[in-house]
Amino acid sequence: MDNGSINILINILMILVPIMLGMIIGSILEHNHFRSLVRRERELAEFPAMTLKKPPASWEASGASLVSGSVVISVDYFKRFIASLIQIFGGRIGMYDSLLERARREALLRMKVQAKSQGYDAVINVRLETSRLASAVYQGKGTAGLEILAFGTAIKAKVPR
């Protein structure tokens, strides 16, 4: 092989290796994260969180404190590559769904953990916010990450079991 074709080969590898690594490690990490989410959600299943502004009157709620949970998450190279292909023709980008789902569930869990560790019984008026962090790479066009923030008011209450 001459120098030119070796260079081309190296260039192709430089693109393919991160994509392959992203696909393999990314899917393992995602799988593990989902498993840990399910486990932790089961532990906190009894802890109520709701988007209602007021708890039911029978709960005799008292005391309040702001609690929040946040997570910054990014998508792997493989998914980004496939997504950029889909964007040519348009349509549903399914692989981003799981990313956002993971992030929202994680943020909600962290909020609940904070409320529970501070001795509260429930979280009311839960709100979820999403913001995109501008990236320093590619003149700010590349997505560095998404931040999901979950916040609400933790209350002490008599929660019926």
Place this chain on the structure above:
Amino acid sequence: MLILSNTEEIPGKKIVAIYGVVSGSTVRAKHIGRDIMAALKNMVGGELKGYTELLQEARDEAMRRMMQQAEEMGANAVVNVRFSTSSVAQGAAELFAYGTAVGVE
């Protein structure tokens, strides 16, 4: 101790005085060391812990400023707290917290 809440009223307490809108903000730039870690983490996807911490610290700072303002007014609670994030420049983000300072019984 100042009570913070994102509800319009605090359960079990009555609002007796309204002092007005209080806010706090902070602009943070990204840290180069965290940026390099994040770039590596970007390859495989998942949580960028450095950024999560960075934003959490910044939001706490914004909230502290908001609480300070409320205390100066003589309020003992801030209700209806809202957050907003905006990227003002490349690699810098503003975190903003605002609410209504009130007095509760």
